[in-house]
Amino acid sequence: xxxxKIELENIEKxxxxxxxxxxxxxxxxxxxxxxxxxxxVGPSGCGKSTIIRMLGGIITPTKGKIIYSGKEYTNxxxxxxxxxxxxxxxxxxxxxxxxxxxxxxxxxxxxxLTGEKWQKSIESLLQMVNLSEHAESYPTELSxxxxxxxxxxxxMVHNPEILLMDEPFGxxxxxxxxQLDIELLSIWEKTKKTIIFIxxxxxxxxxxxxxVLVMSTNPGRIIEEVKIDLxxxxxxxxxxxxxxxxxxxQITNLIGELNLEMVE
Amino acid sequence: xxxxxxxxxxxxxxxxxxxxxxxxxxIIKAFNISRQVxxxxxxxxxxxxxxFKVNIWSHLIVTLKVIITGFIVGVPIGIFCAALLSQFxxxxxxxxxxxxxxVTTPFIILVPIFMLWLxxxxxxxxxxVILQTIPIVMLxxxxxxxxxxKVKLDLMxxxxxxxxxxxxxxxxxxxxxxxxxxxxxxxxxxxxAAVSAEFAGAQTGLGNRIMYFSSFIETELAFGCxxxxxxxxxxxxxxxxxxxxxxxxxxx
Numbered sequence: 339x340x341x342x343k344i345e346l347e348n349i350e351k352x353x354x355x356x357x358x359x360x361x362x363x364x365x366x367x368x369x370x371x372x373x374x375x376x377x378x379v380g381p382s383g384c385g386k387s388t389i390i391r392m393l394g395g396i397i398t399p400t401k402g403k404i405i406y407s408g409k410e411y412t413n414x415x416x417x418x419x420x421x422x423x424x425x426x427x428x429x430x431x432x433x434x435x436x437x438x439x440x441x442x443x444x445x446x447x448x449x450x451l452t453g454e455k456w457q458k459s460i461e462s463l464l465q466m467v468n469l470s471e472h473a474e475s476y477p478t479e480l481s482x483x484x485x486x487x488x489x490x491x492x493x494m495v496h497n498p499e500i501l502l503m504d505e506p507f508g509x510x511x512x513x514x515x516x517q518l519d520i521e522l523l524s525i526w527e528k529t530k531k532t533i534i535f536i537x538x539x540x541x542x543x544x545x546x547x548x549x550v551l552v553m554s555t556n557p558g559r560i561i562e563e564v565k566i567d568l569x570x571x572x573x574x575x576x577x578x579x580x581x582x583x584x585x586x587x588q589i590t591n592l593i594g595e596l597n598l599e600m601v602e
Numbered sequence: 603x604x605x606x607x608x609x610x611x612x613x614x615x616x617x618x619x620x621x622x623x624x625x626x627x628x629i630i631k632a633f634n635i636s637r638q639v640x641x642x643x644x645x646x647x648x649x650x651x652x653x654f655k656v657n658i659w660s661h662l663i664v665t666l667k668v669i670i671t672g673f674i675v676g677v678p679i680g681i682f683c684a685a686l687l688s689q690f691x692x693x694x695x696x697x698x699x700x701x702x703x704x705v706t707t708p709f710i711i712l713v714p715i716f717m718l719w720l721x722x723x724x725x726x727x728x729x730x731v732i733l734q735t736i737p738i739v740m741l742x743x744x745x746x747x748x749x750x751x752k753v754k755l756d757l758m759x760x761x762x763x764x765x766x767x768x769x770x771x772x773x774x775x776x777x778x779x780x781x782x783x784x785x786x787x788x789x790x791x792x793x794x795a796a797v798s799a800e801f802a803g804a805q806t807g808l809g810n811r812i813m814y815f816s817s818f819i820e821t822e823l824a825f826g827c828x829x830x831x832x833x834x835x836x837x838x839x840x841x842x843x844x845x846x847x848x849x850x851x852x853x854x
Binding site: 391394395396416417420421423425427428429431433434435444445447448449476477478 | 753754756757758759760761762763767771772775776778850851852853
């Protein structure tokens with residue numbers, strides 16, 4: 339019996355296209371322990387989004403099984419399990435017709451969570467990201483960074499154990515992204531969620547996670563696992579340290595080799 | 603700023619109207635055009651004002667009743683049918699060619715047949731209005747319901763939302779601009795259908811009055827009725843636009 343919170347066994351996803359079946363990812367095996375922060379990094383088209391979408395129950399694997407807290411799922415993630423997940427999208431993905439508060443109430447409505455306790459959870463999350471006074475605003479009235487913060491806390495209002503983040507800060511500029519990375523780390527230290535994070539930005543992956551899974555294309559698969567042995571709490575200053583740069587070089591080289599493979 | 607824009611919105615078309623009316627008046631006077639061909643705007647106004655109570659008012663009420671009843675019944679049915687079709691692809695495949703066929707069918711050609719079933723009362727005309735309104739509302743709503751960003755559906759999937767929850771929280775509000783386009787067109791179609799049905803066979807209503815006054819060469823009254831019908835159409839359109847602006851507040 340492993341003590342993984344999340345485990346993937348021989349996961350494969352095949353899409354049917356006009357030119358026949360296309361293998362998006364194959365032979366995906368990895369586990370994530372409770373409270374761990376793991377990043378998947380790789381070039382576009384390597385299937386990293388496919389993996390996290392399978393974990394979130396948005397799509398179903400063609401082969402293999404996903405194991406959450408010891409429970410095995412071969413045919414997609416059922417609703418009861420999705421209650422334990424919070425999915426954060428690449429774009430903030432807020433619903434423009436709802437105010438910020440209504441957007442945050444969405445998971446509560448869907449999961450049928452009523453009562454004072456859950457309303458308080460919204461208030462404290464809003465406070466955590468300093469957006470309390472924007473509760474009644476509409477998403478378009480907020481800046482990009484603010485919208486993305488709401489997108490992050492929306493995935494947390496139902497208090498899930500696991501956060502699945504699909505390139506959440508990919509659309510922000512570098513300064514905003516780094517700031518949100520640091521905020522995310524402090525949220526993680528406080529709440530001790532289990533996080534799987536997708537990015538194509540190598541230094542973001544190193545800054546955040548304890549392990550980086552490096553992916554390759556054609557077909558999408560995980561080729562290497564790099565353990566990040568940097569002390570916590572992490573800070574932006576660490577990004578100039580030698581050890582950080584070594585990791586960066588190591589992972590960039592791994593991805594670079596892939597790109598050469600692709601050219602051949 | 604906002605107030606100034608809305609005055610402009612009212613003032614600009616009014617100026618066009620006044621210029622048009624004065625122009626027409628002058629041309630008719632200058633070329634001595636007979637009132638049997640084209641009555642002068644001033645004559646239309648004065649004759650209609652005099653005859654309004656006795657010869658127009660009760661017919662206006664009848665026509666309004668037909669338009670509004672048909673519109674109020676037809677619009678929700680159209681939206682509901684579009685919702686069903688959008689959520690069950692097999693229904694959409696089966697029915698969408700007929701929806702387009704129904705949009706292009708002028709239902710007034712069926713009015714004589716409806717009369718065989720329903721008699722000569724208002725119900726025939728209301729039915730014609732309903733049948734003309736449903737397809738155009740449906741067509742526009744359907745394109746709205748089918749036009750959702752995939753990532754928003756992914757969000758609902760990640761929450762394990764049911765089909766009904768996804769429709770209420772995402773698909774319907776997302777489609778509201780197109781639904782309102784459908785409703786606005788529905789108002790226009792309702793007006794056209796009501797007047798056409800009155801043409802096809804009725805003893806009351808503004809459509810019938812146009813034929814009646816024309817046959818007695820009461821051109822001022824006939825043109826007056828035409829203008830009133832146009833006014834009904836514009837009013838219905840603007841009322842719907844007003845409701846639209848009140849509801850879709852997130853789009854500015």
